[in-house]
Amino acid sequence: MKRILVTGGAGFVGSHLCERLLSEGNEVICLDNYFTGSKQNIEHLMDHHYFELVRHDITNPYMVEVDEIYNFACPASPIHYQYNPIKTIKTSVMGAINMLGLAKRVGAKILQASTSEVYGDPTVHPQPESYWGNVNPIGLRSCYDEGKRCAETLFMDYHNSNNVKIKIIRIFNTYGPRMHPQDGRVVSNFIVQALKGDDITIFGDGKQTRSFQYVDDLVEGTCRMMNSRDEFIGPVNIGNPVEFTMLELAKEVLELTNSKSKIIYLPLPQDDPLQRQPDITLAKKELNNWEPKVHLREGLQHTIAYFDELLKSK
Secondary structure (H helix, E strand, O other): OOEEEEEOOOOHHHHHHHHHHHHOOOEEEEEEOOOOOOHHHHHHHOOOOOEEEEEOOOOOOOOOOOOEEEEOOOOOOHHHHHHOHHHHHHHHHHHHHHHHHHHHHHOOEEEEEEEHHHHEOOOOOOEOOOOOOEOOOOOOOHHHHHHHHHHHHHHHHHHHHHOOOEEEEEEOOEEOOOOOOOOOOHHHHHHHHHHHOOOEEEEOOOOOEEEOEEHHHHHHHHHHHHOOOOOOOOOEEEOOOOEEEHHHHHHHHHHHHOOOOOEEEEOOOOOOOOOOOEOOHHHHHHOOOOOOOOOHHHHHHHHHHHHHHHHHOO
């Protein structure tokens, strides 16, 4: 049994990670300030003897004795991270400093949940970890993009200067149950609009692409990364290399929901990438042949069922 701290543990991805770590026989401390996370996401874990929930913001130091830290605390959708951009970048930067300081003091191994946003609007396709990115440092998205880039720098510096045991993953578009219904991300947007019978809004011409990864595949890759050989610290891409256009995704959602919603087109937001696709060669090599297993249609069915239940309960 390991004692594990999960920051952002009441969030969409964090709650699935807490579930997985508990199922493997670990003691889990879930830290969250509930900005985008919610108690509903982890209420089914509350009676577990080895689960502890703490309300805390990682921009402030936190003291605890643990073996491992998964640093997932940060709003990850444009609506939420642009709501308070200063708070977003403080969460990434100050949060990383506080968690790395904790890891250094107690000798814990720490994993950083970074993002494909470090690649910005990429000029290289698909994106390997060696690509340095094409990020606008003063744009609307830069509070998140540059915050995560700085967090990666901090992780490397703590590792190189203080021998802190680190792991860095770069997460590509992920979807699944417990996504926030108003998070503004394309999968949740399309599903909620379709279930309500509202117009499905596509930004741009619908030809821009994303690679969608189901949350279970992300959690599997994350756990494999934490348990990979010590010499391999990353960063490593964790995402699905199968690309879909926004229009293809919208049509899939319409079919699966039997919705009569119409598709409408709106202007593309500033700095919205036209292509995003991970090169997962490194992940396959270092993480025991890890690759996504859940196909888009199957993952969408699980996600639609979750949102259908959620909307009916309101």
